[in-house]
Amino acid sequence: MTRIVVVTGGTSGIGRAIAQRFAVDRAEVFITGRHADTVEPTAKELGVHGVVCDAADPGQVASLADRVGQVDVLVNAAGGLPEAASGDGAPLDALLAQWHANLAQNLLTAVLTTAAVQDRLTGDSSVISIGSIGAERRGGSYGAAKAALAAWNASLSAELAPRGVTCNVISAGYIEGTNFFRGGLSDERHRALVEETHNKRPGTVDDIARTACFLASPGARHITGQTIHVNGGAFTTR
Numbered sequence: 001m002t003r004i005v006v007v008t009g010g011t012s013g014i015g016r017a018i019a020q021r022f023a024v025d026r027a028e029v030f031i032t033g034r035h036a037d038t039v040e041p042t043a044k045e046l047g048v049h050g051v052v053c054d055a056a057d058p059g060q061v062a063s064l065a066d067r068v069g070q071v072d073v074l075v076n077a078a079g080g081l082p083e084a085a086s087g088d089g090a091p092l093d094a095l096l097a098q099w100h101a102n103l104a105q106n107l108l109t110a111v112l113t114t115a116a117v118q119d120r121l122t123g124d125s126s127v128i129s130i131g132s133i134g135a136e137r138r139g140g141s142y143g144a145a146k147a148a149l150a151a152w153n154a155s156l157s158a159e160l161a162p163r164g165v166t167c168n169v170i171s172a173g174y175i176e177g178t179n180f181f182r183g184g185l186s187d188e189r190h191r192a193l194v195e196e197t198h199n200k201r202p203g204t205v206d207d208i209a210r211t212a213c214f215l216a217s218p219g220a221r222h223i224t225g226q227t228i229h230v231n232g233g234a235f236t237t238r
């Protein structure tokens with residue numbers, strides 16, 4: 001049977017690569033993003049459905065759920081570093097806005113989208129959320145949001161695994177070929193990020209896409225409630 005796959009943040013970088021892999025695998029794929037001018041051309045290129053949806057907006061997320069019907073794989077890839085708020089407000093107001101924006105973009109996007117499609121998840125389905133090495137160190141409000149994503153995933157797994165749904169986070173290290181840094185990554189920083197890996201290379205979007213496909217495969221049905229680190233050894237676990 002054709003699997004239905006929903007990838008939030010599927011217009012670029014990691015989400016786009018994941019959507020492409022599932023589409024090549026003959027799944028019926030829905031990608032989302034906040035802007036029609038990227039959602040529509042990307043959906044056309046990949047041969048998938050495109051839905052304009054801000055995953056941090058409850059009304060838009062509810063409409064997305066109505067549009068997709070049943071779901072076999074949900075990939076919560078939407079996220080990243082929010083635009084810095086401009087303005088000359090009080091420092092604490094700016095700090096609060098920055099934390100709210102990071103929590104909305106990197107935690108609440110996944111929480112809301114998953115809640116909206118939860119009743120549409122089939123048995124043997126998978127919820128995969130893209131976390132970050134920033135949850136482990138030096139992540140600030142972005143890392144704190146990604147750490148909360150992993151904590152939420154653990155409780156989601158406890159709730160959904162009895163129905164046969166697996167719930168995992170792929171915690172990505174530095175991945176090149178995305179818009180994450182908005183072109184602002186210096187050569188020096190790139191070298192430093194590669195240097196801290198054991199295999200001395202940046203991650204690729206396909207490293208993450210292949211991990212997502214594995215987590216949604218029959219071989220991964222007993223893996224749930226986990227954070228899977230994909231970072232070339234830049235952060236190690238026991």
Ligand SMILES: NC(=O)c1ccc[n+]([C@@H]2O[C@H](COP(=O)([O-])OP(=O)(O)OC[C@H]3O[C@@H](n4cnc5c(N)ncnc54)[C@H](OP(=O)(O)O)[C@@H]3O)[C@@H](O)[C@H]2O)c1
Pocket residue numbers: 008009010011012013014015032033034035038053054055056077078079080081105106109130131132133171172173174175176177178179180
């Ligand atoms: N690149 C890395 O080194 C790296 C490392 C660790 C983790 N990650 C994580 O990987 C995920 C994918 O990021 P990426 O690196 O592939 O960056 P990217 O190329 O900037 O892609 C981010 C995607 O998320 C979408 N998006 C952002 N906020 C959204 C929202 N509220 N609702 C719907 N879509 C939204 C973007 O589209 P619109 O802006 O058009 O909405 C875009 O499609 C993110 O969760 C990021 O935190 C990335």
